[in-house]
Amino acid sequence: MRHRPDPRRGLPESAHGARITPIYLSAGFVFDDFDQAEARFGGTDPGYVYSRNNNPSHVAVEARVAALEGGTGAIFVASGQAAVSVALLGVLKAGDHFLSAPSIYEGTRSLFRDNFARFGIEVEFVENPRDLDDWERRIRPTTRLLFAESIPNPKNDLVDIEALASLAHRHDLPFAIDNTVATPYLLRPIEFGADIVVHSASKLLTGHGASLGGIVVDAGRFDWGARPDLYPHLNESRRNQPSFVSRFGAGAYLAFTRSVVVNRLGPTPSPFHAFLLQQGIETLSLRLRQHVANAARVAAWLDEQPQVASVDYAGLTSSPSYELGQKYLPRGTGSIFAFTLHGGRAAARGVVDSVALFSRMTHIGDVRSLIIHPATTTHLHLTQEERDRFGIDEGLIRLSVGIEDADDLIADLAQALAALPAAAAHAAVPAAAAGPAATAAPAAARAGAGAAALP
Ligand SMILES: Cc1ncc(COP(=O)(O)O)c(C=O)c1O
Structure with missing residues (x-):
């Protein structure tokens, strides 16, 4: 029996007609005979060999996510961090250079800067990801890839995906994008030219917060054979094997x-x-509708609060990302964003410690709402200069808005803001420490309802 997936139903062929994709907890798969073993290893028989190569449960979920993203295939791995690692290591080798947007998940930045550097792979972060010239003038003869996040975690400072993809292609480079925070329900980057899409499936794709996973999706359009000098690993024959391109x-x-x-x-x-991810994907559209509706309400409400200096949410007309959000995310600009309190660390501590409905956690995309103070957790190891540069102010809080009732979420934040002692609520953020967030002042703050309006 061949275990071939049916991507339309997300089911591997099943001997018993099970409606839910079975969990194939098997390390390896039996060969019928001597010849079949050789054919499986030689690649002429597509059947399974060993679960590190592939597994029917993995193949079913890979087909599902590839179909959702509009790609030609996908690889399911153990975490988002693993997905980013293998996606880029499929392109890059020692001596190569690649460009990344500066506003990305901090774990990815550390991976690029610290771990990839140890492999001899050099990352360069552009200064201004919306300035195409900034990207282009950094492209060198050794540059092999461009990388960005579709909704950057946590600052939501969107990039122009279509323009970046065209720029990459003009230089025969692939454009890889992390679509974790958007999910294919809100945005399908392949439709705008992306070549490789990665996900932390631990987040919104799964939704229930019970497992980790990562996905690499291939658009299947990039011509890896056009410049064999740039991608020799795909173009050279090795040990009597024809090249991957051929x-x-x-x-x-x-x-x-x-x-x-x-x-x-x-x-x-x-x-x-893989089974847990399949269960999550079944409800992706329903969950995302509620996530983005809640996030839009919470962000708009926060933007009007006198204790709040700014809200980094592309759905607000005051956001510098508003136009890009309208273009790329018409169904909603996501549910994971940051806001900055005038009162700095003391105010952030007060809010984080006072909320009752939000869980204090380093995770995002859960059906439950989550809260964290990046400067003292996810971004703790950065220097102050780096935190300033990335807009991770002492008063910045990241929210991952869940699918609870929006009124309850707002009530929880309202009581947390109201509980702030006057000193913490009113302390002004020193301009030098405020970072770029301070320049994106919310409507309420610009209108005088922010720190200036406080007694
Ligand atoms: C945008 C983004 N990409 C990748 C990751 C890494 O995912 P994982 O925790 O599944 O390794 C995260 C984790 O927060 C993330 O937010």
């Missing part, structure tokens, strides 16, 4: 990433986690 064409990148990068490094998830 064997797989536009699928060369995914085949290499699966068989050489993932299979060798081994960030293999349990098939049980």
